[in-house]
Every structure is written in C-alpha cells, then in structure tokens.
Amino acid sequence: MSLRPDLAIIADHVEPGARVLDIGCGDGALMAALRDGRRVDARGLEIDSANVSAAIARGLSVVQGDADVDLAGYPDKSFDYAILSQTLQTARNPHLVLDQLLRIGERAFVSFPNFAHWRVRASLLWGGRMPVTNVLPERWYDTPNIHHVTIDDFRALLKERRIAVEGAWFLNRGRPTSSAAANFRAEHAVFLLKR
Amino acid sequence: MDQRFGLNAHVTLPGPLVLDSGAMLAPVEIAYETYGTLNADASNAILICHALTGDQHVASPHPRTGKPGWWARMVGAGLPIDPARHFIVCANVLGSCMGSSGPASTNPETGTPYGMAFPVITIRDMVRTQAMLLDHLGVKRLEAVVGGSMGGMQALSWAATYPARVAACVVIAATARHSAQNIAFHEVGRQAVMADPNWRDGDYYDADPPAAGLAVARMAAHITYLSEAGLTAKFGRKLQDRGAKTFGFDADFQVESYLRHQGLSFTDRFDANAYLYITRAMDYFDLAEEHGGMLAHAFRGTSTRFCVVSFDTDWLYPTRESRTIVQALNAAGAPASFVELSSPFGHDAFLLESPELRRIVDGFLRAGA
Numbered sequence: 001m002s003l004r005p006d007l008a009i010i011a012d013h014v015e016p017g018a019r020v021l022d023i024g025c026g027d028g029a030l031m032a033a034l035r036d037g038r039r040v041d042a043r044g045l046e047i048d049s050a051n052v053s054a055a056i057a058r059g060l061s062v063v064q065g066d067a068d069v070d071l072a073g074y075p076d077k078s079f080d081y082a083i084l085s086q087t088l089q090t091a092r093n094p095h096l097v098l099d100q101l102l103r104i105g106e107r108a109f110v111s112f113p114n115f116a117h118w119r120v121r122a123s124l125l126w127g128g129r130m131p132v133t134n135v136l137p138e139r140w141y142d143t144p145n146i147h148h149v150t151i152d153d154f155r156a157l158l159k160e161r162r163i164a165v166e167g168a169w170f171l172n173r174g175r176p177t178s179s180a181a182a183n184f185r186a187e188h189a190v191f192l193l194k195r
Numbered sequence: 196m197d198q199r200f201g202l203n204a205h206v207t208l209p210g211p212l213v214l215d216s217g218a219m220l221a222p223v224e225i226a227y228e229t230y231g232t233l234n235a236d237a238s239n240a241i242l243i244c245h246a247l248t249g250d251q252h253v254a255s256p257h258p259r260t261g262k263p264g265w266w267a268r269m270v271g272a273g274l275p276i277d278p279a280r281h282f283i284v285c286a287n288v289l290g291s292c293m294g295s296s297g298p299a300s301t302n303p304e305t306g307t308p309y310g311m312a313f314p315v316i317t318i319r320d321m322v323r324t325q326a327m328l329l330d331h332l333g334v335k336r337l338e339a340v341v342g343g344s345m346g347g348m349q350a351l352s353w354a355a356t357y358p359a360r361v362a363a364c365v366v367i368a369a370t371a372r373h374s375a376q377n378i379a380f381h382e383v384g385r386q387a388v389m390a391d392p393n394w395r396d397g398d399y400y401d402a403d404p405p406a407a408g409l410a411v412a413r414m415a416a417h418i419t420y421l422s423e424a425g426l427t428a429k430f431g432r433k434l435q436d437r438g439a440k441t442f443g444f445d446a447d448f449q450v451e452s453y454l455r456h457q458g459l460s461f462t463d464r465f466d467a468n469a470y471l472y473i474t475r476a477m478d479y480f481d482l483a484e485e486h487g488g489m490l491a492h493a494f495r496g497t498s499t500r501f502c503v504v505s506f507d508t509d510w511l512y513p514t515r516e517s518r519t520i521v522q523a524l525n526a527a528g529a530p531a532s533f534v535e536l537s538s539p540f541g542h543d544a545f546l547l548e549s550p551e552l553r554r555i556v557d558g559f560l561r562a563g564a
Contacts (some may be wrong), residue, residue: 043530052534056502057554059562063533065519073522 003033005174006085006111009190013109014040016106016150018080021045021104023067024087028055035060045070045081071100079104085111089145095157099116102195108126111190116150116183117172134173135187148186151183159191199332200229201534205294208327212289215479218314222303225328226294227286228249230270231278235332240334241276241560242325243285244342244349247416247473250293253285254278259464268548275557278339284332286350287550289324290316290473293467294411296324299400299466316472318345318480322352336360339560340445343367343545344512345473348480351520354501355482355493363500363554363563368509368545370516371490371523372481373484377511384412388467397436397468407420410458410468417457422508422541426450490523492507501531502559504552511542532559 003011007030014020016038021032025044028051034040044062045053057060063070067084068091070088082105084097089112091097101108113135114120123131130140138145151170158165170177177186199206203226210221228251233240243253245264250257253269254264258457270276276283287295290313298313312530327336340361342350347369352366370377391408393399418426430450434440437447447454486492501524505517514535524531536551545552 041530049534052532053536053551053555056532056534057558059558061500061530061532063525063531064535065518065521065533070518070522073525075526075528078528168455 002004002131003029004085005171005192006169007033009169009171010085010109010111011037011082013192014038014081016040019043020081020083021072021079022083022085022092022097023064023101024084025055025060025112027051027052028058028060030083030085031055031062036147067097067100071097071104074100074104076103077106080106081109082107082108082124083093086113087150093148094147094149095161098157098161098163098193102193106130106194107143107166108193109190110119110154110193111188112149112154113145113152114183114189115148115194116152117187118184121184121189132185151186151189154189154191160195164194165191166194174182200233201233202228202230203258204228206328206331208331209390210325212320212327214314214320216315220289220296221294222369223289223297223324224294224300225286225324227239227284227328228253228255229285229332230254230283231281237334238336238338239280239283240284240329240332240337242329242353243276243283244271244321244325244340244346244353245288246344246346246465247477248343248461248470249346249411250291251285251287252293252537254285258462258467262459265546266461268546269553269556275553275560277455281338282334284325284329284334286325286328288321288345288473290321290469290476292469295467298397298468298472299393302351308400308443310468313468313472315479317477318348318352319356319485320542321476322349322356322499325349325353326357329360336362337562339365341365341367341414341553342369342449342558344369344541344542345477347512348477348482351482351493352480354497354499355486358497358499361499363502363560365502365504365559366517366520367504368506368512368522368542370480370512371493371520372483373478374516378396378478379462380415381478383415385471385474387411388471389413391467392468399467401515404462405414405467406462409462409465409470410455412458412467413461413465414458414467416456422510422539424508425541449491491526492531494524494527497527497529499529500559500563501529501553503531503533504534504555505535506544507535508538508540508542509542509544 031042082101094151170182202357211219287293347366388408391405394405483490505514521533
C-alpha cells in the first residue's frame, strides 16, 4: 500500500528508531509504515472511533482523543517528532495546537492543504463558489476544515510565533513543486518545524 | 495429567498472605480454571480477571446455573483469547464464594465459617492472590492480563503492582478509582443485605441466608449496569402479563418483574457476605492514592502495553474515567491505546456481543506476540 504523498515525505524524513506522536493519525497508515520500515516507536491520537479501532486492530498504540484538548496531558519533549498531517485546518485553535506540538515534540511535521492554490483561487474568483477540489473534497457545510490556511498565512504564523523552519516540501498532484510560487502552485505543503 | 491445570481446579496455598489491612490470611484457597497449554518458555499465559459477581468459569458452563462461561464471546477457539495459542487462567477472586477464600470459607481458628471475621480485602489483595497462583502454575510473566469492570481494576492493579510480570494489559469498562456515586450505590446494596433480619451480623451459614436483602442489592446494582435508553427500549412502560394496572404493589411493570427475577436468581448463586466484602474492596480502590495521589506514578517507567476501552452509554464507569487512566499512561510515557465504543447496553456492554471489541482485543494481543 503506498502512502499519501505528504505522508511519504514525512516517513522519508523521520530518523529510524525515533519516538513519534502522530496527531490525527487516521487508521494508522503512516504509523504502520514508520513502525515497519524505520523501527519507529509510534503513538497516535485520533478523533474518529472507527479509525482508532482499525489502528488498534493493526497493533498500533492509538488513543481516541481531540487534538484541541487532549494534547495537554503529554509531557514536554516526550517525542522526537510530533506529526500533524491534514489536521491543522480542522482544529478549533490551530495556533495553540502548534504550540502543543512543539512542546511535546523536539520537532514537528505539519502538513496541510494550501487554500491559495490556483485551482482554489479560480473556483472562488470565477465560479464565486467555495472550492471543492481533490484535496478539499467536502462542501462548505459538511467540511471538517474550519480554519482554511494558505502557505503564506502559515509562514507568517511561524514568523510571528518565532518557530524555525527546518524543512519545507510542496506538492502538486502528488509531485514535488518548487518553493518559489508554492503559495500559488502547491496543493499541499509539509513543514518540519522546531522552536 | 498435571493436576494444576484444567477446569474446576483448586489449590490450597499455605500463605500467609499479608493483606493491605495488615491482617494475615492462611491458608489461601484458590479456585480457578486453565484453558490451553503453557508453552515451553511459559510466555503465552493470559490472566483473565472477573467482575464483582463473576467467577472462574470464563469459558466453561457455570456449575450451578448451567449457563455458558461468562466470556465465551471472547475466550475460545478462533476467538481473540484462544486456548490453541494461549494458556488462559481465570481465578475466583479472593473474598468471593465460588471456591476461593472468602467469608463463607472455614475459619481454621474456629472450624466454622468466617462470616464477618474474614479480613476486609482490597483489589490489590485479589491481585496478590492471583500472583501466588501464577507462581504455583509456573508463570513468571503474563503475555497479558485482561479484565472488564472490577476485572479491569485488577488488571490495572496488576500492571501497577507487578509491572515486570505484565507484558500487556487490557482494561475494559473500568476505572482507576471508585467515585462517590459508585460507593453510594454499593452502600445501598450493603445496607439492604444488613437490614435483612436473616443477615444476623453475617452469621447465617447454618440458617436461612439474607436472600431478600441480597436480592434488593442486586436489583439496585443491576440498574447501574444498564442504560436508560436500553431499559426504555427493552421494557418501556409495558405491563407484565396483564391488561391494566392493578392498583396494588405487584410487579405490574415488566421492568419490575425483570429486576425481581434478576435479584432472586442472583441469590441462588451468590453469598451475601461475599457481596459485602467484594463491594468494599471496590470502594477502597483508588490506584492514585496508592501512589502518592498521582495516577501517573502508578505506571512510572512501565514497559507494559495498555489497551483501554470504554462504552459510550456506561454511566457506572463512564468514558471520562477511562480517559483519566489514559492521560496518566500518556504522562508516564506508556504505550497506550484507548477507544470509546458505541453500544446501547451501558456498562454490561463489555460482556455482550461486540465484534468491534473482539477485533480490538485480538489486534492488540497479536501486536505483542
């Protein structure tokens, strides 16, 4: 089974044997890949009960919980990496979740769909409708994505909160795209952060 | 055939067992069952801990009621806990009445039943007794300890008391401490027993037992094992075998008739004093208190893997109690899984058909094998 492209980037850049907390781990696809491929001690947090059951059934350590409230119980720097993939935009308080990530993990991977991708812009500009795309498939009323964010918005937040970027990857249709004009051309962004 | 293994097994260990109360118990009787075969390096043992009124017959018919084992849905061929792969041990808890030492056992000092002279015991005392049994069986380290409700409390206590002896711990529909509400319901039950004139300060073994009091205790407790929605769905306000209310105090409603039946049938299989002692042990349970008030300290440095499961309609040990356990496990850095399953059946859900629970326990146990 191949990993989603943003997860594959994260999996390729986690050091073997590391301790990882995957927040919003879904059914544990990334955790399983890290465990099996890189001997990583992976733990997960996931809000959906069916996903949690699936992850536990595949032998992973996953706790049902909400990133907005349940990260507070994890000790400082108890993981080498805290991973937040495709979950930031669903948080009630993304900036506080980011703080928790960098408190719990030495480093954090954050991936999110870029709301300033040209296809999103076109949908709003020419269609006058909230965009429904490959990476943002839900309609405005049933989307869990309550805090849409662009790559430039995210960079500004990092600057404001004095968070260092140790790596950044941008994806369009699953393929890498350059950092230049990423805010226009990339559907997805993956950041490696440290405070 | 080694007499230590198999169904309806029993052992008398010399003890003495030093209890949390400071009292000593000797000898220590343990009634238990084993299923499957202990492998050469004794690494495939799973201890199953039963609930308040449970017993050692986890997957074999109950000797008095003839009903199938209380967890035959989880333990058996092709099931998550499988005698083909595991050596399964289930012991009647200390203080109970199915063959292990309890208030109905003979007091060696008097030659008569202990009654209220039996020492007050704790969940940890039950666990210590099970550890003595495992020593007797040649099991140093458990592949897993598994329990629901009071069995889950024992599983937690096992992980906290003997961390090196437990590779994995499954805690279902349980709590790390009894709440005021939990204690309150138990006290109603105990007072019902004690208010029965047949109770006679616990000295009833050569006369009629306090069956009426015990039945009321069971009725009150049974309500806490169900959910309001479950009761409504099952009974609503339906009348029992009659077309109209009788304007009397018969069991007009089906729910009354059901509860009376639950209460009465319970008295056929359970000792009233044992009910007092075990409910007391549960009320005294507070794992954090045993560790300086910090639950996380109970699991400090542990290498045990944990799987915690709650049910959304369980109001006896609601999900927030499981979350408290999980937060402590996270704080201690323990490998922990937790999920809240959906069921209309309240606390009892852990004993009922649940493919999801089976899938979770199976996956969790296999991950450590």
